[in-house]
Amino acid sequence: MPAVTERFDAVIIGAGQAASALANRLGTAGMTVAVIERRAVGGTCVNVGCTPTKAMVASARVARLAARAGEYGVTIPGTPVVDMAAVNDRTRAIVDKSRAGLERWIAGLPGCTLIHGHARFESARTVRVGDRLLEADKIFIDVGGRASASNIEGLGDVDWLSSSDMVTLRELPRHLVVIGGSYIGLEFAQMFRRFGSQVTVVERGARLMPREDSDVSDEIRAILEAEGIVFKLDAECIQVRPHPEGGAVITHGGKEQTVGSHILVAAGRVPNTDDLGLDKAGVRTGPHGHIEVDEQLRTNVPGIWALGDCNGRGAFTHTAYNDYEIVAANLLDGESRSVNDRIPVYALYIDPPLGRVGMTEEQALAQGRTVRVGKRPMARVGRAVEKGESQGSMRIVADAQTDEILGAAILGPGGDEAVHMVLAAMAAGMTSRQLTHVVAIHPTVSELIPTIAGELDAPHAGGG
Ligand SMILES: Cc1cc2nc3c(=O)[nH]c(=O)nc-3n(C[C@H](O)[C@H](O)[C@H](O)COP(=O)(O)OP(=O)(O)OC[C@H]3O[C@@H](n4cnc5c(N)ncnc54)[C@H](O)[C@@H]3O)c2cc1C
Ligand SMILES: NC(=O)c1ccc[n+]([C@@H]2O[C@H](COP(=O)([O-])OP(=O)(O)OC[C@H]3O[C@@H](n4cnc5c(N)ncnc54)[C@H](O)[C@@H]3O)[C@@H](O)[C@H]2O)c1
Numbered sequence: 001m002p003a004v005t006e007r008f009d010a011v012i013i014g015a016g017q018a019a020s021a022l023a024n025r026l027g028t029a030g031m032t033v034a035v036i037e038r039r040a041v042g043g044t045c046v047n048v049g050c051t052p053t054k055a056m057v058a059s060a061r062v063a064r065l066a067a068r069a070g071e072y073g074v075t076i077p078g079t080p081v082v083d084m085a086a087v088n089d090r091t092r093a094i095v096d097k098s099r100a101g102l103e104r105w106i107a108g109l110p111g112c113t114l115i116h117g118h119a120r121f122e123s124a125r126t127v128r129v130g131d132r133l134l135e136a137d138k139i140f141i142d143v144g145g146r147a148s149a150s151n152i153e154g155l156g157d158v159d160w161l162s163s164s165d166m167v168t169l170r171e172l173p174r175h176l177v178v179i180g181g182s183y184i185g186l187e188f189a190q191m192f193r194r195f196g197s198q199v200t201v202v203e204r205g206a207r208l209m210p211r212e213d214s215d216v217s218d219e220i221r222a223i224l225e226a227e228g229i230v231f232k233l234d235a236e237c238i239q240v241r242p243h244p245e246g247g248a249v250i251t252h253g254g255k256e257q258t259v260g261s262h263i264l265v266a267a268g269r270v271p272n273t274d275d276l277g278l279d280k281a282g283v284r285t286g287p288h289g290h291i292e293v294d295e296q297l298r299t300n301v302p303g304i305w306a307l308g309d310c311n312g313r314g315a316f317t318h319t320a321y322n323d324y325e326i327v328a329a330n331l332l333d334g335e336s337r338s339v340n341d342r343i344p345v346y347a348l349y350i351d352p353p354l355g356r357v358g359m360t361e362e363q364a365l366a367q368g369r370t371v372r373v374g375k376r377p378m379a380r381v382g383r384a385v386e387k388g389e390s391q392g393s394m395r396i397v398a399d400a401q402t403d404e405i406l407g408a409a410i411l412g413p414g415g416d417e418a419v420h421m422v423l424a425a426m427a428a429g430m431t432s433r434q435l436t437h438v439v440a441i442h443p444t445v446s447e448l449i450p451t452i453a454g455e456l457d458a459p460h461a462g463g464g
Contacts, residue, residue, distance in 0.1 A: 004133070008034045009111075011127050011136040013119040013276070014143040016043030017320035018307035018327075020106050022140060025328040027111035034112075034136070036119040036129050041106060042099045044144050044309075045317040051098055052167035053187055054349060055091040060194035061351050064227075067194075071388060082195045085170045095167075121277035124301050128277075140327070141276070141283075141291060141299075141306040142320070148270040152179070153239040158247045160240060160263045163188065173197045177249050177260030179237045181208040183348055185266035186220070189229050190350045199229045200258055202249050204236035209348065213360045216393070216409050223350065223391045223411075232258060237267070271310040286312060295338040296330050297323055313339050316346055345423050347416035352378075352389050355419030358407025358426060361397050365462035370400040372459050374432075374452030378412040383443040389413040394445070396422060396432065396452050400459035403431040410445065418446040432456060 009031035012019045020041070023033045040047045059082075066080035106114050117129040127134045147162040149155050161169075163184045176192050178185045181203030193199040201208075201224075207217040208231070221231060235251040242248075246261035271289045278285060284292045284300045290312030297305050297313070305327055308320035322342055329335040348354040364371045375395040378384040384392075392411030399406055408422040425435050436454040440447035 005126070005135050006034075006132060008032045008113070008134060008136045010034075010138040010140065011036065011119075011134050012140045012142060013127065014038075014043065014141065014272075014308075014310075015041040015106065015114070016142045016144045016308050017045050017317045018324035019043075019140070019142045020102060020109075021321065022142075022307070022324045022328060023106065023112045024109050025324075025332060026138075027109045029332050030111070032111045032113075033109075034115055034134050035106060036115045036117060036127070036134075038116070038118040040099055041114070042102045043142075045320075046098050046102065047095060048164040048167055050317055052091045052095050053163075053191075055094045056087060056167065056191050057187065057349050057351065059087045059090065060191040063194045063196075064351065068388070082172070084172050084195065087195070088168065088170045091167060118275070120275070121281040121283075124281045124283075124304065137303050138331075139281075139304045141273075141304065141310060142308045143272040143276060143310045144320075145269040145271045145309045145315075147265060148268045149265050150270070152237055152265065152267065154241055154250075155265070157242055158240045158263060160247065160265050162265060166264060173260075173262035175200070175246070175260040176262050176264060177202060177247070177258050178264045178266055179240075179249060180266035180268065181205070181231065181233070182210075182266065182268075185264070186224065187349050188264055188266065190224055190227065193224075193227050193229050198260075200232065200260065201229060202232045202235045202237050202251060202258055204234070206234050208233075209354075211360070212354070212356070213362050213395075213409065216354070216360075216395075216411060219392050219411055220348070220350065220354065223352070226391070232256075269309070269315070271312070273310055288312065293339075295340045296336075297327055297339060314342070318345070343423060343426050345419070347419070349416070352384075352392055352411065352413045353416040354392075354409065354411040355415040355417070356407070356409050357419050357423045358405070359397060360407060360409065361395070364397055364399070364406050365460075368462070369406070370459045370461040371406065372398050372400045372432075372456035374398075374454070374456045376448055376452050376455075378445075381412065381445055381448050383414075383445050383447075384412050386443065387413050394418075394448060394452060396435075396449065396456075398432040398453070398456055403433055405430065405432050405435065405453075408449070410449075412445055414445050418444070418449065421446050421449050 015037035175198040178201045239250040247263045248257040291306035307323035326337040345357040378392045379390045384390045394410040396408045397406045432453040
């Protein structure tokens with residue numbers, strides 16, 4: 001039976017991090033909007049990403065502090081025990097509350113219809129969801145991504161875990177082998193080590209978190225090794241195989257194997273653009289499946305935008321949300337905002353966390369800049385020492401010629417929060433000299449940011 005075409009002013013595919021806020025703005029402006037979601041509103045972040053992982057990081061931190069209680073003069077009788085089912089109950093309660101709140105909010109948005117199902121383009125103006133055909137002049141794609149495992153053989157023969165599976169575990173893995181030593185791999189590696197698992201991380205690169213300065217990568221490794229995590233670097237996993245103990249991760253061209261009870265594949269993510277019928281709409285994608293967009297997040301097809309992880313311009317919740325802000329401002333407020341104006345900022349939520357903004361020293365040097373760097377180990381940051389968390393360091397990178405602040409990395413207690421002082425200074429166009437005039441609260445990690453901005457080393461450029 002041919003479907004009756006339903007007309008909307010706008011269709012949003014995927015209820016991810018850009019979608020609900022965009023639906024609200026469009027609806028408030030008087031448009032009718034259909035939001036289509038095939039799984040759960042809130043997407044990766046709320047259901048299987050940021051929210052559950054940061055709830056679990058909090059449980060893992062308590063386990064760690066309980067184990068270290070004696071160092072603080074606190075005696076806990078007996079050995080603290082982690083109850084994974086209770087950790088999962090707590091995590092689930094936080095996720096469920098967040099998703100339910102969002103669902104209620106979307107249901108009450110003006111002019112908004114939430115449709116559950118998988119959306120697929122039939123043309124540049126029509127989208128099919130089951131037996132419903134939706135038509136709109138404006139279509140926004142916010143479909144996010146999923147774990148990538150394409151470069152590893154044998155996954156069909158082994159019960160491997162993705163990050164989405166990890167947040168559902170109610171029992172502790174005896175030995176977790178993590179493939180990939182970046183955001184997802186390291187956050188889970190530390191959590192599960194703190195919960196009590198033996199943990200081995202297998203990373204194909206020569207160092208962890210390859211986007212960071214090499215000494216920051218080394219500090220991250222030192223923090224995690226001190227907790228008993230084992231790293232195998234320069235170790236590309238080419239295959240996984242069943243093993244009586246669980247599974248074997250094969251590296252070094254087949255010459256080495258690492259056996260564990262559980263295998264987490266955290267080897268990157270791919271966009272959910274392969275099952276969207278983009279060819280029917282004529283929307284172009286790049287070599288890794290990301291939808292090609294211009295600086296205002298417009299695709300090559302007029303009337304179709306792509307936001308969030310699927311456009312390859314960011315891979316974080318805050319970048320997806322900022323995509324919404326850019327699109328809404330340009331469409332509804334007559335502005336001309338560009339994704340190119342965004343200052344890169346993110347955190348790695350190991351404990352202590354890494355807060356990062358702008359360029360690393362190595363990136364700035366690779367651009368041919370002459371830089372000056374201010375650094376301080378956390379062992380010389382009073383607040384970190386008082387907290388008994390003095391691993392890591394903080395640094396700020398400035399352009400030697402203009403004194404422009406280029407970036408910062410703060411690996412230490414509250415690093416994810418403290419880095420925002422540098423972010424705000426960069427957004428305001430402050431020089432590092434101006435930053436030295438800021439009077440910050442004592443005792444904080446942040447108070448040392450103006451200090452290190454005033455202790456920049458001699459100008460230096462990259463070799464070669
Ligand atoms: C384990 C983990 C931890 C993370 N932690 C952080 C963190 O701490 N901080 C941070 O900033 N970022 C973090 N991220 C990244 C963050 O979750 C993503 O960058 C963010 O969710 C991207 O938002 P999005 O809107 O692009 O897509 P998503 O949030 O992935 O939403 C896309 C939605 O589209 C739906 N969808 C897909 N295809 C279709 C279709 N054809 N029809 C209908 N619906 C469809 C999906 O079901 C999904 O609900 C984490 C990610 C993971 C995996
Ligand atoms: N704190 C946060 O904001 C946060 C947390 C989790 C995830 N995320 C987002 O999720 C995205 C994906 O994270 P991710 O850690 O999966 O991906 P990633 O792309 O950052 O890192 C993947 C790692 O796996 C390694 N790798 C790939 N194939 C391998 C193989 N066969 N054998 C051994 N190592 C291999 C890579 O060298 C790399 O270090 C990130 O880009 C990030 O934006 C963010």
